Amino acid sequence: MRIPRIYHPERLGVGDEITLDDDAANHVGRVLRMSAGQSLQLFDGSNQIFTAGIVAADKKSVQVKVLTCAPENRESPLDIHLGQVMSRGEKMEFTIQKSIELGVNTITPLLSERCGVRLDAERLDKKLQQWRKIAIAACEQCGRNRIPTIRPAMALDTWCAEAEDGLKLNLHPRASHSINTLPQPVKRVRLLIGPEGGLSAQEITRTATHGFTDILLGPRVLRTETTALTAITALQVRFGDLG
Known part of the structure; x- marks a missing residue:
């Protein structure tokens, strides 16, 4: 055994x-x-x-x-902070679990205009405790010896305005840049993943004012949980420890 x-x-x-x-x-x-x-x-x-x-x-x-x-260090050289607009049902749990397996260091659940999840403070706190247990279980399974930080939920604009000395990326289906065109080296990434209905035009404009770069993953439209994992994998292949 x-x-x-x-x-x-x-x-x-x-x-x-x-x-x-x-x-x-x-x-x-x-x-x-x-x-x-x-x-x-x-x-x-x-x-x-x-x-x-x-x-x-x-x-x-x-x-x-x-x-x-x-x-025993199993941490990626790439520090990824995932800002994920909260998704419904088990999708958020799935995103947290698999993101941690892929090496994400910090996850912040976000609230946006089109966020389909509406919870009061008490239920949000219960969700946070549940997500932190999922993070621990993911580390037990995948062999990581540091527990990533799961932060309390916050508004999208508040998160985007936080100081960050790394690369800021926003997935957008009509962006002109891809992960492969990003300059090297990159040590820190703040990655924004929008809700199932996407960010509003006003939200996308505001992310740009905070220094976020729009990037494109490919020609197909991905679900929010697929988008997060695909982007993290691509970043780890290019700048981290996959491949």
Whole structure:
């Protein structure tokens, strides 16, 4: 059996004996039915991996001892901050999960004129906690040892106006530039992905005033979740660590 990877939210050290949090304990003890003497791989967001042995385990609690520690950097040299206008249903969860697998560092959910999601503050906070759990699970699956930041939702104009020293890109079906025509080198990208109905003409004009460059992915119109993943992949191939 593949050794499970588990995130621990507190800093780890060799020799530590710890109790896994409730979600991790449920996965290890109840879902995987692991027992004392078996091994886990832990990570704490510090770009290191830790091997640990289970000291005691049942369906409600799992105690482990940290045995070894080694640095392991699986982060892309390209820092991508994805601004994704919120999409309906499971599409946003899918975008967050797959973007993290592809190496995105920061994700900000955005509200725009044509955003199809309308939630009050309480429901937005619940969504944020859910998205952060998805981010952790994605890192456990794909092998990343740093947890990307999932920021609270904000208005599109507010996000566009934030200071950024990297390249700012807005996907647009009638743009004249493609990712392949962007100058090298690029270390940081702020990538804007609009809603299913696209950004309004006024919003596109305002992104330009904040220094965003319109780019084109290809001749076909993509769904919002496809657009994000295609753009991230193309950026990682050209400037990051794919291919």
